Amino acid sequence: MSVQGFKGKIGEVTIGTGDKAITLGGQNAVAFFETEGEGANTPKIGLEILDVYPEEWIASLQELYKDVAQNTVQWAKFVEEKFNPDFICLRFVGADPNGLNKPVEECAEVAKAVAEAITLPLVIAGTNNHEKDAKLFEKVAAAVDGHNCLFLAATEDNYKAVGAAAGLAYQHKVGAESSVDINLAKQLNVLLGQLGVKNEDVVMNIGCAAAGYGFEYVVSTMDRIRLAALGQNDKTLQAPVITPVAFETWGVKESIAELEDAPEWGSREDRGIAMEVSTAASIITVGSDAVVVRHPKSLETLRNFAGALV
Template sequence: MFKKPAQKYSGKICEVEIGTGEKAIKLGGEAVLPFYGFDGNTGNPPKVGMEISDVYPEDWIEPLKELYKDVSNDTVKWAKFVEEKYNPDFICLRLVSADPNGDDTSPEDCAKKVKEVVEAIKTPLVVAGTGNHEKDAKLFEKVAQAAEGHNVLLMSAVEDNYKTVAAAGVLAYNNKVVAESAVDINLAKQVNILINQLGIDNEKIVANIGCSAGGYGYEYVISTLDRVKLAALTQNDKTLQVPIITPISFETWKVKESVEPESSTPEWGNQEERGISMEVAAAAGVLTSGSDAVILRHPKSVETVRTFVKELLG
């Protein structure tokens, strides 16, 4: 009988644990390419998280707002609702209110909200910032302090603010940090190296190498994921041997295919189904190219992607 020879890999992705107690999760740990169980150890199964916001999600489509209409005005209730009803692997709290171009909520007030949420749930928490690097540095310093003891994942540290975010998040308050770069293997390496140089090892770092919706530079995301995983596993590049998280929902729910009302483009079909399809397609692509965790918004997307992962793992 023919026996396929197993591919040998020289590298392995580090394991990073987030959360505490029985619901804590581990990302990474794989020593082979995604889902290549026939070659060796596939590590921890990819994790699927759900996005919530610290303010009412005004810009979400109506069907999504309807799902959360009873809880979305109260972040703690929303987090508990998602935990109990959908049981995601983790919850991603996006601090939309902190955006300087929006409500510009103070880091202290945001930190208080994070503390309330993390103490109300058992599910691991990922906290996403505003994308404004100056504000995020101040924000994560306070959030990391408020979340001390809960092992949250702070998303994200970039080249402009990594010293503050990573030092406060990991060294001072013992949480974990996401190293974010913009769809380029060299940039991904650079941010990881900078954080390593602060004295933070790979077991406390998760990478976000960037994301996009299908059709919007998506092939760059996939090819970058492929290159990162190949370098980490086949070339034993230790600077890239960290798990990868991809915030799918941040991108797929803002493109026209997901948000254009049916009244404007009836030929495109049901708006909600379009959004789910974009989210699932983008998630499937990044998971099979090397992402260890994805952030989604729609419960049907979560259910579909979970089934997809389970089937591929056999």
């Protein structure tokens, strides 16, 4: 059998502290080609929680979290104890300037309390408002100092502020978010490096789309990034990849259409899980080192899937 050898290797990035810390990356071959490489860490699956009550989530998830979702710390502890994901992703929806516009100081207090209440690694996601996220992450990074969190994400618009706070001042990990383009991903990694953020402190978020919604562009971009990193030994692209699948899949029509509007599609919960699992499984198969999902059933399915492939 012919074996393809690669000169490059994906760097390893560790998130969290203690026994529950996780390490992403480490592979020197394309995903799941064990005969052609070694050293890859198992793909990690995280569950999403919010800093506010999940008003827009499906009824079954609201019911599942009804006793804890009003308190983010209790919610995080519940997720850790009941589902034990590889990590928890705390998403600050409440800080969105177009929503509740919670002050960053309040968010920092919440993040600190969550980080101290759990033993799992913590991934912290913002509002997707780049200006607000720069201010948010600066305060939150200081509040969770010592917990080695991953911040999603630094973008071309705010990488200086996010990189300086998360990656330099408080030694957290920085998510470098680009828009499904190898050149943009490379450029942002270079800019973070010039800022002083170390390669081993960067995890890429190359973008995501739900399956059937331009997802083939995500796959082709992932392929190009991995082949450049491994085959061409391009060190600017040798970072692990995290994909926040939940942020995309629960907003498409197949997931949000009510049963009475599309009875032939079946239950909304089953459709949402199917969309989430199919998207996450696909992106894991082509090389993503970690994914964020929302539904515990998705977590269980993907954990079994990833375990069976390695």
